[in-house]
Amino acid sequence: MSNMTPLSELGEFGLIKLIKDKVTIQQGSTIKGIGDDAAVLEPTERQVVVSSDMLLEGVHFDLMFCPLKHLGYKAVAVNVSDIAAMNARPTQITVNIALGAKFTVEAVEELYEGIRLACENYKVDLVGGDTTSSRTGLVISVTAIGEVAKGEAVLRSGAKENDLICVTGDLGAAYLGLQILEREKQAFLANPDMQPELEERQYIIGRQLRPEARMDVVYDLKERGIKPTAMIDVSDGLASELFHICAQSGVGATIYKDNLPVDEQALEAAMEFKLDPITCILNGGEDYELLFTVPLADYDKVKNHPDISIIGKITAKGDGINLANKHGQSFPLQAQGWKHF
Amino acid sequence: MSNMTPLSELGEFGLIKLIKDKVTIQQGSTIKGIGDDAAVLEPTERQVVVSSDMLLEGVHFDLMFCPLKHLGYKAVAVNVSDIAAMNARPTQITVNIALGAKFTVEAVEELYEGIRLACENYKVDLVGGDTTSSRTGLVISVTAIGEVAKGEAVLRSGAKENDLICVTGDLGAAYLGLQILEREKQAFLANPDMQPELEERQYIIGRQLRPEARMDVVYDLKERGIKPTAMIDVSDGLASELFHICAQSGVGATIYKDNLPVDEQALEAAMEFKLDPITCILNGGEDYELLFTVPLADYDKVKNHPDISIIGKITAKGDGINLANKHGQSFPLQAQGWKHF
Numbered sequence: 001m002s003n004m005t006p007l008s009e010l011g012e013f014g015l016i017k018l019i020k021d022k023v024t025i026q027q028g029s030t031i032k033g034i035g036d037d038a039a040v041l042e043p044t045e046r047q048v049v050v051s052s053d054m055l056l057e058g059v060h061f062d063l064m065f066c067p068l069k070h071l072g073y074k075a076v077a078v079n080v081s082d083i084a085a086m087n088a089r090p091t092q093i094t095v096n097i098a099l100g101a102k103f104t105v106e107a108v109e110e111l112y113e114g115i116r117l118a119c120e121n122y123k124v125d126l127v128g129g130d131t132t133s134s135r136t137g138l139v140i141s142v143t144a145i146g147e148v149a150k151g152e153a154v155l156r157s158g159a160k161e162n163d164l165i166c167v168t169g170d171l172g173a174a175y176l177g178l179q180i181l182e183r184e185k186q187a188f189l190a191n192p193d194m195q196p197e198l199e200e201r202q203y204i205i206g207r208q209l210r211p212e213a214r215m216d217v218v219y220d221l222k223e224r225g226i227k228p229t230a231m232i233d234v235s236d237g238l239a240s241e242l243f244h245i246c247a248q249s250g251v252g253a254t255i256y257k258d259n260l261p262v263d264e265q266a267l268e269a270a271m272e273f274k275l276d277p278i279t280c281i282l283n284g285g286e287d288y289e290l291l292f293t294v295p296l297a298d299y300d301k302v303k304n305h306p307d308i309s310i311i312g313k314i315t316a317k318g319d320g321i322n323l324a325n326k327h328g329q330s331f332p333l334q335a336q337g338w339k340h341f
Numbered sequence: 342m343s344n345m346t347p348l349s350e351l352g353e354f355g356l357i358k359l360i361k362d363k364v365t366i367q368q369g370s371t372i373k374g375i376g377d378d379a380a381v382l383e384p385t386e387r388q389v390v391v392s393s394d395m396l397l398e399g400v401h402f403d404l405m406f407c408p409l410k411h412l413g414y415k416a417v418a419v420n421v422s423d424i425a426a427m428n429a430r431p432t433q434i435t436v437n438i439a440l441g442a443k444f445t446v447e448a449v450e451e452l453y454e455g456i457r458l459a460c461e462n463y464k465v466d467l468v469g470g471d472t473t474s475s476r477t478g479l480v481i482s483v484t485a486i487g488e489v490a491k492g493e494a495v496l497r498s499g500a501k502e503n504d505l506i507c508v509t510g511d512l513g514a515a516y517l518g519l520q521i522l523e524r525e526k527q528a529f530l531a532n533p534d535m536q537p538e539l540e541e542r543q544y545i546i547g548r549q550l551r552p553e554a555r556m557d558v559v560y561d562l563k564e565r566g567i568k569p570t571a572m573i574d575v576s577d578g579l580a581s582e583l584f585h586i587c588a589q590s591g592v593g594a595t596i597y598k599d600n601l602p603v604d605e606q607a608l609e610a611a612m613e614f615k616l617d618p619i620t621c622i623l624n625g626g627e628d629y630e631l632l633f634t635v636p637l638a639d640y641d642k643v644k645n646h647p648d649i650s651i652i653g654k655i656t657a658k659g660d661g662i663n664l665a666n667k668h669g670q671s672f673p674l675q676a677q678g679w680k681h682f
Contacts, residue, residue, distance in 0.1 A: 032496060037426035037573055038392035040494050048389060051379035052469060052484055054437040058476040085378035096395040096482050128393060135399040141437050141482035143393055153381050155373060232378055
């Protein structure tokens with residue numbers, strides 16, 4: 001750390017300038033970005049969507065194995081994921097950060113490089129926020145803003161009986177990636193000369209450290225003329241998210257165990273950790289895939305989509321929420337999710 | 342604390358329900374509030390303004406003397422103040438909170454009661470946010486959203502030579518209130534039987550603990566047909582804010598020492614603490630008054646306003662930023678502001 005620059009050398013205004021210099025405005029709707037009391041936006045669509053999430057060191061991430069660039073990227077991606085889940089298009093973000101005394105200018109640059117990359121990928125403008133000191137760890141609070149034409153927003157409450165339940169990508173990998181990172185951290189703490197074995201598990205580790213918001217699927221569904229009836233992003237685990245959709249839509253659901261999408265690396269890791277892969281798929285969080293329902297009539301449009309799995313169907317409320325196996329047996333599903341408190 | 346309920350008894354979903362039950366929607370533009378991946382808004386004006394601020398325990402507030410209800414109120418007010426400084430109307434907020442393990446359900450209710458009160462006063466809807474655990478202290482991150490007709494937003498960059506410099510209310514009181522609270526805290530720590538002497542200083546202590554955003558002045562200026570040329574809220578101290586306006590407008594300024602508004606209690610406290618009152622007025626932060634400039638032609642409209650002081654005038658950039666006394670002597674002003682790092 002001898003060549004690093006303490007934040008105190010830069011000061012708050014220097015820090016704001018450093019951040020501002022990284023920003024390129026991509027959205028025509030950004031009238032005034034960083035540099036005033038508030039940003040000024042001029043949405044091109046009739047409706048605006050807003051979502052906000054906070055990540056705390058020691059609770060949501062561990063700087064021992066989470067590179068700052070990835071962390072910056074992830075902080076944006078998880079918020080964009082919420083905008084995606086509304087069937088909206090992300091346009092702007094604000095970022096509040098609290099930095100501990102140990103933070104260097106170089107570390108802040110890494111963090112904002114990740115934020116910048118995510119802004120570039122998702123075409124969102126960083127338009128404001130707050131930088132402050134923290135007596136303890138790093139805190140990042142992001143608010144994402146998006147736009148959607150009136151009538152196009154998709155809520156959690158629109159699922160109807162007989163709708164197909166779909167999910168993008170694969171599930172459980174982010175949770176298993178975290179198990180590997182935690183294990184390698186413990187091994188490193190026990191023996192600092194040890195090299196972590198991460199290469200064979202790059203995919204699932206990447207799912208944990210640098211998730212993507214599925215904006216590609218949102219745009220793709222629109223192109224194919226599919227409007228989901230309900231949608232949510234998988235941050236707390238599939239089962240928990242399905243419970244939200246069912247509760248808010250007033251319906252039940254059956255999920256087919258054999259249709260649940262899982263990556264080979266995740267399966268291998270589950271075996272290695274002696275974890276039930278189905279539990280990892282159902283309750284492992286942070287995959288940031290989209291769980292959505294479409295009318296049965298859209299079956300032909302989604303059935304061969306390389307990135308969408310049809311995993312079940314919406315049933316009557318009285319039927320409850322069940323997991324069915326290939327023998328036709330059904331078991332009530334438990335929503336586990338994350339316990340924060 | 343024996344009758345208090347630990348947060349773990351409520352769980353995350355119980356906590357979200359507790360918060361949601363406190364919310365009354367007042368804005369027609371709130372289409373969907375708490376309960377989905379994002380809030381859905383339908384602004385009635387052409388432009389949307391967004392501002393975000395984060396408050397951390399031990400950095401921005403001390404729970405030893407800051408009641409949670411006031412803190413909740415303040416977290417909203419300081420963000421609404423930024424919307425006021427844009428000449429906009431606040432409409433919605435999102436609130437992210439991180440709670441330490443010591444937090445009880447009753448404490449969260451106090452905090453949200455303050456947030457609710459502020460929402461009611463400023464007519465903003467709480468439409469979303471995030472609740473999470475903190476390994477250390479309380480963190481509150483608020484994003485405020487507002488609306489403004491196209492062409493009505495007031496930036497920091499519009500001040501012109503010969504404009505009048507105005508400020509609302511009085512200055513320095515919040516800083517001096519903090520000095521009193523800190524002194525009484527030390528006295529209490531030294532002797533817990535001691536009763537704090539706060540009654541004679543209620544006004545300035547209130548300025549620190551429960552500031553108000555000057556939305557009243559924003560609405561009042563509009564009614565009087567006054568549109569400021571530049572505006573900023575006084576969060577870091579008058580001098581620092583004036584430097585922002587001058588830098589972004591490319592102008593200089595002269596402030597008249599004798600015109601600076603100060604409350605009697607603040608003056609008394611400054612004397613008690615042997616602090617220069619002018620320094621407290623110029624550099625004490627957190628007053629959340631509005632500093633703005635108006636064309637000289639508006640002089641008659643503002644001169645007798647009970648809540649507005651004309652404190653100076655905008656000059657040419659080359660003249661610099663100065664403080665003038667009644668003898669006509671001028672001294673360059675120093676912007677001190679807050680050092681976070």
